Amino acid sequence: MQPTAPVETGRSLHDAGASLRRQRARESSARTYARSFPIVPVRARGMVIEGTDGRRYLDCLSGAGTLALGHNHPVVLEAIRRTLDSGAPLHVLDLATPEKDDFTDALFATLPKAFADKARVQFCGPAGTDAAEAALKLMQTATGRRNVLAFTGAYHGMTAGALAVSGGVSTKRPVAGIAADVTRLPYPYSYRCPFGAGGERGAELSAAYTERLLDDPNGGVVPPAAMILEAVQGEGGVVPAPDDWLRAMRRITAERDIPLIVDEVQSGVGRTGAFWAVEHSGIVPDAMVMSKAIGGSLPLAVLVYHEDYDSWLPGAHAGTFRGNTLAMAAGAATLRYVTRENLVERAATVGARMTARLDGLRAELPAIGDVRGRGLMIGVELVDPDAEPDSCGARPCAPALAQQVRAACLDRGLIVELGGRFDATVRLLPPLVITDEEAEAVLDRLADAIAEVTAAQHARRSA
Numbered sequence: 001m002q003p004t005a006p007v008e009t010g011r012s013l014h015d016a017g018a019s020l021r022r023q024r025a026r027e028s029s030a031r032t033y034a035r036s037f038p039i040v041p042v043r044a045r046g047m048v049i050e051g052t053d054g055r056r057y058l059d060c061l062s063g064a065g066t067l068a069l070g071h072n073h074p075v076v077l078e079a080i081r082r083t084l085d086s087g088a089p090l091h092v093l094d095l096a097t098p099e100k101d102d103f104t105d106a107l108f109a110t111l112p113k114a115f116a117d118k119a120r121v122q123f124c125g126p127a128g129t130d131a132a133e134a135a136l137k138l139m140q141t142a143t144g145r146r147n148v149l150a151f152t153g154a155y156h157g158m159t160a161g162a163l164a165v166s167g168g169v170s171t172k173r174p175v176a177g178i179a180a181d182v183t184r185l186p187y188p189y190s191y192r193c194p195f196g197a198g199g200e201r202g203a204e205l206s207a208a209y210t211e212r213l214l215d216d217p218n219g220g221v222v223p224p225a226a227m228i229l230e231a232v233q234g235e236g237g238v239v240p241a242p243d244d245w246l247r248a249m250r251r252i253t254a255e256r257d258i259p260l261i262v263d264e265v266q267s268g269v270g271r272t273g274a275f276w277a278v279e280h281s282g283i284v285p286d287a288m289v290m291s292k293a294i295g296g297s298l299p300l301a302v303l304v305y306h307e308d309y310d311s312w313l314p315g316a317h318a319g320t321f322r323g324n325t326l327a328m329a330a331g332a333a334t335l336r337y338v339t340r341e342n343l344v345e346r347a348a349t350v351g352a353r354m355t356a357r358l359d360g361l362r363a364e365l366p367a368i369g370d371v372r373g374r375g376l377m378i379g380v381e382l383v384d385p386d387a388e389p390d391s392c393g394a395r396p397c398a399p400a401l402a403q404q405v406r407a408a409c410l411d412r413g414l415i416v417e418l419g420g421r422f423d424a425t426v427r428l429l430p431p432l433v434i435t436d437e438e439a440e441a442v443l444d445r446l447a448d449a450i451a452e453v454t455a456a457q458h459a460r461r462s463a
Contacts, residue, residue, distance in 0.1 A: 015052075016039070016040040016051065016052040016053060019040045019052075020034075020038055020040065033061075033417070036406060036417065036418075037410060037415060039051040039052075039055070039057070039410075040052045044059070044071030044072060045070070045071055045072050046070040046071060046072075046073070046431070046433060047059055047060075047062075047070050047071075047430060047431055047433070047434055047435075047438050048071070049071065049415065055413065056413060057410070057413045057414065057415050058413060058414050058415065058430075058438060058441060058442055058445070059071070059415045059430075059431075060414060060415055060416045060428050060429060060430045060442055061415050061416065061417050061427075061429055062429045062430060062431050063292070063297065064234075064266065064292065064417070064429065065234065065265075065266040065267075065271060065292050065293060065377070065429045066292040066293055066295070066297055067293070067297050067431050068269045068270065068271070068293035068296075068334055068338060068343075068431060068432050069296070069297075069334055069337065069338075069431055069432065069433055070431035070433050070434075071297075071431075073334075073337075073433070075333050075334070075337045076296045076297060076330045076333055076334060078333070079296065079329045079330050079332070079333035080298075080326055080329060080330055082329070083099060083325060083326055083329040084326075088325055088329075089325060090324075090325045090326060091321075091323065091324075091325070092323055092325070093320070093322070093323050094123060094318075094322055094323050095323065097323070097325060097328075099325045099328045099329050099332075100123070100323065100325075100328050102328070102329075102332050103328035103329070103331055103332040104121060105332075106331070106332040106335040106336055107121070107290075107294065107302070107304075107331075107332075107335060108121075109335075109339075110269075110275045110276070110335055110339065111276065111288075111304065112276070112278070112279060112284060114284045115284050115285070115288070115304075115306075118306055118307045118308075119304050119305065119306065119307065120304070120305055120306075120307050120310045121302050121303070121304050122134055122138070122302060122303040122304075122305070122312075122317065123301075123302055123322040123323060124301045124302060124303055124317070124319060124322055125301060125319035125320075125321060125322060126295075126299030126300060126301055126319075126321050126322075126324060126327070127157070127291060127299065127301055128156075128157055128263075128265035128289060128290075128291030128292060128301050129156065129157020129158050129159045129162040129163075130157075130159065130301055130319060131265070131289045131290065131291055131301040131302060131303045132156040132157045132159075132161070132162040132165070132228070132261075132263060132265075132289050133157070133159050133160070133161045133162050133317075134303045134317045135226070135228065135261045135287050135289050135303050135305070136148060136161045136162075136165070136225070136226065136228070136261075137161070137316070137317055138287070138303065138305060138309055138311070138312065138317070139225045139226035139259045139261065139286075139287070139309065140225040140226075141311050141312065141316065142259070142308075142309040142311045143223075143225045143226070143259065145222070145223050145224060145225035146181045146222075146225060147181050147182070147183060147221065147222045147223070147224045147225060148164075148165055148181060148182050148183070148224060148225055148226050148227070148228060149182075149183050149185055149210075149221075149224045149226070149227040149228070149258070150164075150165035150166075150167075150182050150183070150184060150185070150227075150228055150229075151167065151184065151185050151186070151187040151229055151230075151233075152167050152184060152185070152186055152187045152189075152194060153167045153187045153189060153233050153236035153237065153239060153420075153421075154166050154167045154187065154228075154229070154230060154233060154236060154263075155167065155168065155230075155233070155234065155235035155236055156228060156230075156263055156265075156289075158171070160175075160178065163175070163178060164178050164179045164180075164181070164182050165179075165182055165228050167184075167236060168235075183213075183220075183221050183224065185206070185209070185210050185213075186205075186206045186209060187206065187229070187233065187236075187239065187241070188202050188203035188206045188239075188241060188242055188245050189202070189237075189239050190202055190203075190372075190392070191369065191370040191372070191381060191392065191394050192390075192392065192394050192421065193392050194206070195209075196390070196391045196392060197392070198392040198393070200242070200244075202392075203242045203244065203245040204245075206245060207245055207248035207249070207252070210248075210249070210252055211248075211252050214252070214256060214258075223258075224258050225258075225259070226258065226259045226260070226261050226286075226287075227249065227253050227258055227259070227260050227261065228261040228262075228263060228289075229241070229249065229260075229261075229262060229263065230262070230263045230264075230266075230267065230277075231246060231262055231264065231267055231272075231277035231278050231280070231281070232266075232267045232272055232277050232373070232374055232377055234265075234266035234267065234377065234419065234427070234429075235266075235419045235420075236419065236420060237379050237381065237419050237420020237421060237425040237427075238372060238373045238377055238378060238379025238419065238420070238425060238427055239372065239379070239420075240272075240277075240372065240373065240374045241281075243280055243281035243282075244281075246278070246280075246281040246283050247281055247282070247283055249283075250281075250283040250284075250285070259286040259287065259309060260283075260285045260286050260287070261285065261286065261287040261288075261289065262277075262278050262283075262285040262287070262288050262289070263288075263289045264276050264277060264278070264288050264289060264290050265289055265290060265291045265292050265301075266292055266377070266429075267374075267377060268288075268290055268292070268293060268294065269292075269293035269294060269334070269335065269338060269432075270293075270338045270343050270344040270347050270375070270432050271293070271347060271375055271376055271377050271429070271432070272347070272348075272351075272374035272375040272376075272377050273344060273345070273347050273348025273351060273352075273374055273375030273376075274344060274348075274375075275338070275339075275344050276288070277374065280374070286305060286306050286309060287303060287304065287305035287306070287309070288303075288304045288305070289301075289303055290302050290303075290304065293334065294331045294334075294335065295324070295327035295328075295330060295331045295334075296327065296329075296330025296331045296332075296333055296334035297330060297334075298324060298326055298327035298330050298331070299321070299324055299327055300324050300327035300328065300331055338432065343432040343433065344432075346432060347375040347376045347432050348375050350376060350434060350436070350439055351373065351374065351375035351376045351377070351378060352375075353439065354376075354378060354428070354439055354442070354443060355371055355372075355373060355378055357443055358371045358378070358380055358443065358446075359371045361447055361450075364451075365447065365450050365451060365454065366385035366454075367382050367383060367384075367385050367398065367401060367450060367453075367454045368380055368381075368382065368383075368450065369381045369382065369383030369394060369395055370383075370394070373428075376428070376429065376430055376431075376432060376434070377428075377429060378427070378428040378429075379419070379420065379425045379426070379427055379428075380425065380426040380428070380446070381397070381420060381424060381425045381426075382397070382398045382401050382402045382405060382424050382425070382426065382450070383395035383396060383397060383398050383424070384396050384397075384398045384401070385454070386461070397420075397421055397422040397424035398424055399418075399422040399423050399424045401424075401453060401454070401457065402418050402423060402424045402425070402426060403418070403423075404453045404457075405426060405446075405449050405450050405453050406418055406426070408448075408449035408450075408452055408453050409426075409445060409446060409449045411449075412445040412448060412449055413445065414441075414442060414445040414446065414449070416428060416446065417429075426446065428442065428446075430442065
């Protein structure tokens with residue numbers, strides 16, 4: 001990566017340090033990614049971001065999975081320019097437009113047929129959390145119930161209902177009564193199994209526990225309005241749900257007349273090697289929450305659900321920015337491009353290759369405790385290699401090590417983010433258009449960063 005000249009902007013030669021200082025002085029303490037990546041991006045194309053200093057970085061965060069086609073893909077730019085040049089209204093609330101009609105056609109064409117044939121779509125506020133919120137409200141309205149079944153490790157957003165069904169404790173702790181109507185269930189997580197069993201047995205125990213709890217008249221669970229889950233937990237550390245377990249959840253909810261909501265905000269649009277992650281298991285949910293990549297890099301969120309639950313009154317869930325014309329145009333172009341160019345299969349192939357190589361590194365880099373994921377949604381959990389393993393063979397999380405690895409990756413021109421328990425899992429979310437050369441570069445830089453950081457840690461301990 002050869003540095004180029006500093007970037008000319010409206011401030012002439014842009015001073016990245018000054019921008020970062022102004023950001024710290026002006027912006028909320030809630031900012032996150034800006035703390036992890038002290039860079040000021042000014043240009044981006046595909047998987048590459050360029051900072052004001054001319055340094056280039058391979059972006060393996062992709063807007064937390066938003067950029068299915070990477071930055072500024074020609075198909076997306078052409079759709080945006082065409083829409084702008086057409087004179088189409090950019091904001092008309094929820095009125096019908098040709099762009100919305102076209103986007104809905106493109107979206108429904110990607111859905112499992114059994115789901116699409118009887119589906120309705122709700123255009124929500126521009127973030128996935130609003131679509132999750134809408135899903136919960138819809139099912140509470142349709143069933144007349146309040147309680148919701150949710151899972152450990154989940155992440156569904158930051159608005160009240162979405163936060164309530166999310167697993168993270170730190171963001172809920174300051175908010176009184178936030179999860180009063182939520183029953184928390186154990187998500188199958190083989191490496192850190194909540195039952196201490198791991199593997200298929202852990203998933204079987206999770207399903208059995210769920211079923212028996214719901215049928216226990218003294219179990220404390222009032223009839224639920226819905227169950228909400230992720231087919232692959234993203235922020236929770238890239239933990240894929242076993243297909244048999246998902247089928248069990250579908251059976252359990254269907255037999256008890258409990259609507260099943262699947263959150264596909266991060267796992268959708270080909271990322272897992274299927275267009276929608278539920279397709280791996282073959283289940284048909286009652287509702288799907290979608291955002292991120294469906295807008296082709298622009299803000300867009302929708303809730304798609306079975307028509308039997310369409311019990312909304314007009315205005316029951318509204319939002320000023322539920323009609324983003326540019327996002328619909330960019331999203332339709334993205335959905336069709338992913339299909340036309342077989343990027344779903346590409347994600348499965350490249351993801352399997354990357355996961356296999358990372359798994360093979362565990363012998364020489366014992367700080368890699370677990371490698372997991374599906375397609376181009378990959379997690380590498382870092383652990384203390386000198387600590388004693390638990391009953392499932394898992395060693396304690398190493399969050400400080402993970403932070404050092406993230407920083408070492410950035411030094412090598414690689415952007416990765418952390419997630420999972422104690423933020424000890426390195427998450428890889430490259431665009432679906434990643435080349436073979438870029439995939440190898442990502443793995444080379446990540447492996448080198450882990451090797452350097454763990455060698456330094458070992459040297460310190462020896463000293």
